[in-house]
Amino acid sequence: MTTNHTSLNAGFVSLVGAGPGDPDLLTVKGYRVIQSADVVVFDRLVSRDILSLAKPDAEMIYVGKKLDYHCVPQDQINQILVEKAKEGHKVVRLKGGDSFIFGRGGEELETLAENGISFEVVPGITAAAGATAYAGIPLTHRDHAQSVQFITGHVQKDGREIEWSSLAQSNNTLVFYMGLKQSGRITDKLITHGLDENTPCAVIENGTRKEQRVFQGALNTLPQMASEAESPALIVVGSVTQLHDKLNWFS
Known part of the structure; x- marks a missing residue:
């Protein structure tokens, strides 16, 4: 786990790779983290079966992308993660595949680090x-x-x-x-x-x-x-x- 200096009331972000499609390929740690999240920020290719693991009262925020169309621009996604963590929430940033292989996970963590937000990375099976x-x-x-x-x-x-x-x-x-x-x-x-x-x-x-x-x-x-x-x-x-x-x- 990577931990950064942060304020006492700030939340925490888990960057989770959901795997390539089959929900059974989600890691055990990914399963546990999703179940405990207050906020889940998810991409287009994350399966409904994996999304259903979240708590019934978890806030679900869709930020999916597809070819030539971005529902939410990347800088805005970064800001959502920062804002939700600063509100004191346990946030899961959920991506298809593995977040560090063409998933822009590094860019998002850079923003969190610059804002003093603590985070961890849960790898996923890349496509x-x-x-x-x-x-x-x-x-x-x-x-x-x-x-x-x-x-x-x-x-x-x-x-x-x-x-x-x-x-x-x-x-x-x-x-x-x-x-x-x-x-x-x-x-x-x-x-x-x-x-x-x-x-x-x-x-x-x-x-x-x-x-x-x-x-x-x-x-x-x-x-x-x-x-x-x-x-x-x-x-x-x-x-x-x-x-x-x-x-x-x-x-």
Whole structure:
């Protein structure tokens, strides 16, 4: 637990990763913290089953985001956490997946630290680990990939370009978060920088949920697969995706 200097009547914030979708993947600590919260500030992808764990009198604040639309801007979310904690509440900031992997959890904690609010972090199973496991796609495998890289499909905040050349020249498994809309660009950049257009890949839609679907193909068919999938979805590039047919246990 990370504790900061704070006033005697200030509350406390728990940053909790809810996991990728299946409510059974919530951690035991996450379960306990949610049940004791006075205020739950939650994102769009948190399941109703997990939200139902909160106390009946807990204040539930929705701050979900989806592509090209933010219900509540990030700076306003940060302020909500500060204000609720300063009112003396036990606050849970509940995010899908893991809060520190493309979840802006670090930004929110920076704001809390700057305002003298005490906090803790409860990790969650990130979508890349959960969705691929439920799809029977090992992220690493001695015969296929010795490492894995997680990449955001969104344009970086400062406009910097992804290091496409290093991604394309590696034998890693590549996992793109939030990449459906950028699938054509991802394909073009990887092929342009040297990755074989026949490299196997997959798109996992609604990973770990009962409605999960897995699309398989080659890199040059990725835009077509992405057009058939709906958000939330992950793009996985690498030969490990070929193991889906053999290892698929969840269907």
